[in-house]
Amino acid sequence: MVGAGCCGGGGYAVAFVLLRATFFASIIMKYSLVAGLVFQGTVVLAELLPVHFKAPTAAHFIDIVRNDTFDFGCRPIAHPTDDGHFTLHALLTEEQIAHVSKEYEWMPEMSIHRQDLSKRAATAPIGTGNRFTTNAPVGLGTQASGATIASIMNVNEINSAIQALVKTYGVSTITLPNRTFNGATQVAAFVGAGTDKSAYHLYLSAGMHARERGGPDNLLYWISDLLAANKAGSGLTYGRKTYTNAQVKSILAAGIVFFPLVNPDGVAYDQSSGSLWRKNRNTRSGSSGSSIGVDLNRNFDFLWNFKKFFAAGETPASTSPSSEAFYGTAAFSEPETKNHVSIYDSFPKIRWFMDIHSAAGDILYSWGDDENQATTPTMNFLNAAYDGKRGPVGDTAYKEYAPSADITNIKNVAAKTVAAMKAVGGRSYSAIQAVGLYATSGASDDYAYSRHFADSGKNKIHGFTMEFGYSTNFYPTSSEFNQNILDTNAGFMDWALAAIAVGLE
Numbered sequence: 001m002v003g004a005g006c007c008g009g010g011g012y013a014v015a016f017v018l019l020r021a022t023f024f025a026s027i028i029m030k031y032s033l034v035a036g037l038v039f040q041g042t043v044v045l046a047e048l049l050p051v052h053f054k055a056p057t058a059a060h061f062i063d064i065v066r067n068d069t070f071d072f073g074c075r076p077i078a079h080p081t082d083d084g085h086f087t088l089h090a091l092l093t094e095e096q097i098a099h100v101s102k103e104y105e106w107m108p109e110m111s112i113h114r115q116d117l118s119k120r121a122a123t124a125p126i127g128t129g130n131r132f133t134t135n136a137p138v139g140l141g142t143q144a145s146g147a148t149i150a151s152i153m154n155v156n157e158i159n160s161a162i163q164a165l166v167k168t169y170g171v172s173t174i175t176l177p178n179r180t181f182n183g184a185t186q187v188a189a190f191v192g193a194g195t196d197k198s199a200y201h202l203y204l205s206a207g208m209h210a211r212e213r214g215g216p217d218n219l220l221y222w223i224s225d226l227l228a229a230n231k232a233g234s235g236l237t238y239g240r241k242t243y244t245n246a247q248v249k250s251i252l253a254a255g256i257v258f259f260p261l262v263n264p265d266g267v268a269y270d271q272s273s274g275s276l277w278r279k280n281r282n283t284r285s286g287s288s289g290s291s292i293g294v295d296l297n298r299n300f301d302f303l304w305n306f307k308k309f310f311a312a313g314e315t316p317a318s319t320s321p322s323s324e325a326f327y328g329t330a331a332f333s334e335p336e337t338k339n340h341v342s343i344y345d346s347f348p349k350i351r352w353f354m355d356i357h358s359a360a361g362d363i364l365y366s367w368g369d370d371e372n373q374a375t376t377p378t379m380n381f382l383n384a385a386y387d388g389k390r391g392p393v394g395d396t397a398y399k400e401y402a403p404s405a406d407i408t409n410i411k412n413v414a415a416k417t418v419a420a421m422k423a424v425g426g427r428s429y430s431a432i433q434a435v436g437l438y439a440t441s442g443a444s445d446d447y448a449y450s451r452h453f454a455d456s457g458k459n460k461i462h463g464f465t466m467e468f469g470y471s472t473n474f475y476p477t478s479s480e481f482n483q484n485i486l487d488t489n490a491g492f493m494d495w496a497l498a499a500i501a502v503g504l505e
């Protein structure tokens with residue numbers, strides 16, 4: 001038994017079966033139970049199995065992460081283990097597990113481990129009605145300790161929750177300019193700093209990757225808590241972490257813009273199919289199965305054309321429509337990413353951005369395309385002299401420039417965010433640079449931070465990604481869903497408070 005340390009304290013009991021690569025072929029047969037896996041009463045179409053690789057160094061995984069037919073969740077991240085090794089989580093089919101096991105027979109120090117799904121409690125249900133036609137959501141921070149929320153919001157509930165916040169608390173909304181591929185109108189909302197849009201400094205978004213269940217809920221319940229506490233003159237409590245009414249008021253006064261459902265087509269499809277769907281539902285590059293859809297978090301205009309900008313062999317995204325990381329047909333080819341970015345133009349003084357994803361248990365800060373450096377400003381993503389050199393970690397050919405004051409500030413804000421999440425009392429989170437050990441292109445967080453460097457007339461924005469939940473655990477159990485709300489909401493509180501302390505202008 002190995003690998004149990006990957007999930008921290010307080011989580012569900014996970015049993016891993018160690019499969020030595022050399023014994024793989026014979027053992028595979030015993031575990032071909034996946035076809036019977038049921039989520040929400042629906043057979044999992046993709047038959048993806050949560051696994052993790054374990055090896056003495058993260059470099060052992062380099063060739064694996066370059067395989068863009070594998071699914072590593074939001075992005076591949078190598079996590080250190082208590083026994084001095086590294087793990088890399090993935091969702092693989094039986095065929096992929098068999099293939100990679102054979103491929104790596106020559107590397108016995110790397111092992112692959114399956115999560116024993118028979119030990120899992122049922123996943124949290126999706127709401128079947130509409131709980132917010134008249135009443136605004138009530139978060140966990142304003143309820144008695146031990147209170148729980150019964151189900152994850154369906155798409156109608158996410159939309160009606162926003163409208164209920166408008167009716168109950170005077171939240172304002174903005175209709176975004178582009179309709180989604182399936183014709184959905186997208187709405188963002190803003191609250192706390194009045195009608196002057198240049199008084200809004202915090203921006204949070206969720207629901208970009210469809211299967212990452214609970215992301216929109218985490219954001220909407222937090223906003224609901226802030227507004228309820230503000231109205232009642234009270235504070236907020238998340239597990240063992242408490243906040244004062246003065247802190248609630250200071251966060252609202254910073255001006256919050258929130259966009260809870262970036263990918264409504266994908267979320268509607270995932271909730272109806274239980275297929276662990278990640279991308280949007282655009283069929284222009286592929287009309288069936290996994291070839292449908294674009295990965296919105298590789299479609300932003302930051303080193304989007306990775307074949308040109310990155311070193312040969314690097315796969316920060318994919319040109320293949322059937323990949324989970326398919327980058328689209330152009331930067332900002334998708335209506336959802338255009339809408340996401342239109343918010344920066346509507347609210348020109350946004351300084352702090354948080355994109356809410358799952359599942360890894362990390363807060364990621366800039367940059368995600370390569371390691372940071374603060375000494376050579378001309379070595380940056382705009383400089384064509386470095387095309388073909390970006391991406392590899394551990395080399396000196398290229399590192400991405402960020403002023404040292406920015407690095408100090410964003411590390412400080414990330415550290416305070418994870419400290420608050422840990423203080424709730426459930427589990428620990430890590431603050432790590434977004435590149436980790438493998439580069440990403442076209443992501444929302446890097447795009448946010450890049451805007452000011454690309455055009456000094458635009459406001460500087462510090463971009464973060466929160467990866468709540470346990471690795472590759474996209475469909476939480478009811479207990480995990482509620483713990484995620486507590487953890488993330490405390491994280492948002494301290495993220496906002498730390499951002500305010502660094503500065504909003």
Ligand SMILES: [Zn+2]
Pocket residue numbers: 073074208209212297357358359
């Ligand atoms: Zn994601």
